[in-house]
Amino acid sequence: METQWITIFFTLYGGFYHGVLSEPGFVSGQMPLEACCRNGRAFGLSNQHCASLPHIPQSFPCSVVQKQCCDTAVKDRLCAKGMDSAKKQGVCELSSFHEDACEAKTSQMCCECCVLGLLAQKESHECALRISVSVSCQSIAQACCEGRRYSLLTLGIQVSPHLNNTAAANRGHTGSTDLCAEGVTRCSQLCVGNGSCVCLKGYRLKFDGYSCEDYNECLAGVHSCRPGERCINTQGSYRCQRETSCGTGYELTDSNTCNDIDECVEGTHNCGPEFTCQNTPGSFRCHPRQQCSVGFIQDAAGSCIDINECVNENSPCQPGQTCLNTVGSYICQKFPVICGRGYHLNREGTHCLDVDECSGQHGPCQGHDCVNLLGTFRCECRSGFTFNTISRRCEDIDECRKHLGRLCAHNCENTPGSYRCSCNTGFRLANDRRNCEDVNECESSPCSQECANVYGSYQCYCRRGYQLSSMDRVTCEDIDECALTSGGKVCSYHCLNTPGSFECTCPQTGYTLASNGRTCQDIDECAARTHTCSATQSCFNVQGGFRCLSFECPPNFRRAADRRCERLPCEQSSECLSLPLRISFYNLTFPTNIPTPAAVFRMGPSSSIPGDDVQLTIVDGDAEGFFSAQKMAHGGVISLQRPLAQPRDFLLTVEIRLIRYGSVSLFVAKIAVFVVNDQPILAMPSP
Numbered sequence: 001m002e003t004q005w006i007t008i009f010f011t012l013y014g015g016f017y018h019g020v021l022s023e024p025g026f027v028s029g030q031m032p033l034e035a036c037c038r039n040g041r042a043f044g045l046s047n048q049h050c051a052s053l054p055h056i057p058q059s060f061p062c063s064v065v066q067k068q069c070c071d072t073a074v075k076d077r078l079c080a081k082g083m084d085s086a087k088k089q090g091v092c093e094l095s096s097f098h099e100d101a102c103e104a105k106t107s108q109m110c111c112e113c114c115v116l117g118l119l120a121q122k123e124s125h126e127c128a129l130r131i132s133v134s135v136s137c138q139s140i141a142q143a144c145c146e147g148r149r150y151s152l153l154t155l156g157i158q159v160s161p162h163l164n165n166t167a168a169a170n171r172g173h174t175g176s177t178d179l180c181a182e183g184v185t186r187c188s189q190l191c192v193g194n195g196s197c198v199c200l201k202g203y204r205l206k207f208d209g210y211s212c213e214d215y216n217e218c219l220a221g222v223h224s225c226r227p228g229e230r231c232i233n234t235q236g237s238y239r240c241q242r243e244t245s246c247g248t249g250y251e252l253t254d255s256n257t258c259n260d261i262d263e264c265v266e267g268t269h270n271c272g273p274e275f276t277c278q279n280t281p282g283s284f285r286c287h288p289r290q291q292c293s294v295g296f297i298q299d300a301a302g303s304c305i306d307i308n309e310c311v312n313e314n315s316p317c318q319p320g321q322t323c324l325n326t327v328g329s330y331i332c333q334k335f336p337v338i339c340g341r342g343y344h345l346n347r348e349g350t351h352c353l354d355v356d357e358c359s360g361q362h363g364p365c366q367g368h369d370c371v372n373l374l375g376t377f378r379c380e381c382r383s384g385f386t387f388n389t390i391s392r393r394c395e396d397i398d399e400c401r402k403h404l405g406r407l408c409a410h411n412c413e414n415t416p417g418s419y420r421c422s423c424n425t426g427f428r429l430a431n432d433r434r435n436c437e438d439v440n441e442c443e444s445s446p447c448s449q450e451c452a453n454v455y456g457s458y459q460c461y462c463r464r465g466y467q468l469s470s471m472d473r474v475t476c477e478d479i480d481e482c483a484l485t486s487g488g489k490v491c492s493y494h495c496l497n498t499p500g501s502f503e504c505t506c507p508q509t510g511y512t513l514a515s516n517g518r519t520c521q522d523i524d525e526c527a528a529r530t531h532t533c534s535a536t537q538s539c540f541n542v543q544g545g546f547r548c549l550s551f552e553c554p555p556n557f558r559r560a561a562d563r564r565c566e567r568l569p570c571e572q573s574s575e576c577l578s579l580p581l582r583i584s585f586y587n588l589t590f591p592t593n594i595p596t597p598a599a600v601f602r603m604g605p606s607s608s609i610p611g612d613d614v615q616l617t618i619v620d621g622d623a624e625g626f627f628s629a630q631k632m633a634h635g636g637v638i639s640l641q642r643p644l645a646q647p648r649d650f651l652l653t654v655e656i657r658l659i660r661y662g663s664v665s666l667f668v669a670k671i672a673v674f675v676v677n678d679q680p681i682l683a684m685p686s687p
Contacts, residue, residue: 033065040066044073064190064200071201078103082110083144086118102224113137117144186210202236229256249282272301295328319350342375368394384417409436426456449476465500493520510544538562542589543676547649551585551670580655580666589674592644600627601671604635605658613659620653621671629654638671648675 036056043066044050050070056062085107086092092111097104113133120127120141127145129138143150187197189212199205199212206213217223217238218231225231225240232239246258253259263269263284264277271277271286278285292304299305309316309330310323317323317332324331339345339352346353357363357377358370369380379387381394388395399419400412408421423429423436430437440458442451447460462468462476469475481502482495489495491504493511506513506520514521525531525546526539533539533548540547553565556579560566563585570576588601604614616629616636627650628641638654650673658665 036062037069040069041073044070079110082107086114113140114144117141601638608634
């Protein structure tokens, strides 16, 4: 097998030896590389690893060949072991291979692939598998099927098969030409004799067929890291870093494994001077240095102490004898037997028997279960009781105090052997007898009108127009809205209280109730044509009533409008010329409570001219002097000077003299003033 491997190896790497990577001192020919390969293979077969290959200074090609041959030898051995297991036993359990995890996986892979080949041979199928497994697995299966040996020589090497043909075509060479020796290729690492590029272990060929890139064994899952170790990729290789601790009694070595700490050698044990230390995996044991004689036993300090044989349950003495302990032994003496509490003397008087305290009709446990013990007894208390070792009685457990605030939602009351929960007012005990749920008091209709349930209680409230009684807080009492003073009068005239509400009324004549139900509105009898004025009279509406008015123009005047008389033309009569040019009739009304002084009537010329002078004089109708006439710009004003306590009617005659350009014109105004009672309401209250 070794000869076969060397031949194949140099078929792959011949170009590497003859190419541009040749170094000074590297002898041409095949023998130097064969020697490097033999050294590496011998090291791998003898040591079963390639971790510490001998260093070859200034010879990179030889180092590469030595490393590759060593790795192949180790893998060949592991693969051969797996194939032998498949041929002999037909099983490939991982536990049957005693190497480390990575090596065992290699043996298991070769075993399983060989089993596939043996099954194909047994069932007369083709030895070349037609399934998507790795190339190496197909080759192993085919070798076992054909009954020949197999080598993992080419694992980890990738070759560019198209490079030889491409380079040869470009240079015009034939397939037998050594392109590597002629320097045709651009391989980044290794070149074989036919012009193909190959990469070292730990690298893989890129798609350009020339360049090599690092192969991440960690991502590919082809590393040999064990459970508890993390794979860290490096350039051309990887390393395993332990992540879990070794545990007490172990230490981590430079090779990333856990070794037992020999506490006895390290001096970290705690064995006393009377003991010897014996190391165990992960710990140690202390063994006494000296052996104690019969009748003695060694204590924790390593000293031999006396054994009291008399305290054993089976006395070493005969019946009727008393055991006396001595140093290293005992003495049996025949003495009167004195039994302690809980024992009584047997009929022979030789030894004490246990008293069964539980056998009496009235046991000591007061209704609880009694368990007899040697020299004593124990009460098995019922639930809710505990055994007092001093009084030797079952005592009640106060669950409310022991589990304070955790048994009942509200109140907890202790009872013999148990407890009882109760709830505060407004709550009742739930079905679990521990929690409290709210009682809906409104279901029993405690309120006279409306009831609202609240958590743990209830609240009565009343409908509009009622208020809750301050005495019992459940009865609704009528609110006398008419007696309320806040916010002004409820009604503008008269308020009548009703259960839960009120009604507003107005005077029988002259007023009607407004749509808001509170304000009294004046009835305009004139507009409604409900007055009693004659056809020759005019109706004038006042607050709460009306007035029938009539006027006639005096002699030498004619009616010019409904409320105006104009003077007839004068024929140079001085008496006629002294009469006013116009007599006008006006009506106005206001209540008795009008604030004074108050301007109640304004008058003046229809069009004023700069320089006009107007003079006003009340000549009739105000004998008591309630009114006054005042001159103002472009006219005058009639004002009420004093308040009137009672309704009254006035007919004021006011003369107006207009002086314009030195000429005086006289006008007369007849003003009918009707002072009525106060209005039923001054301001609307808020609804």
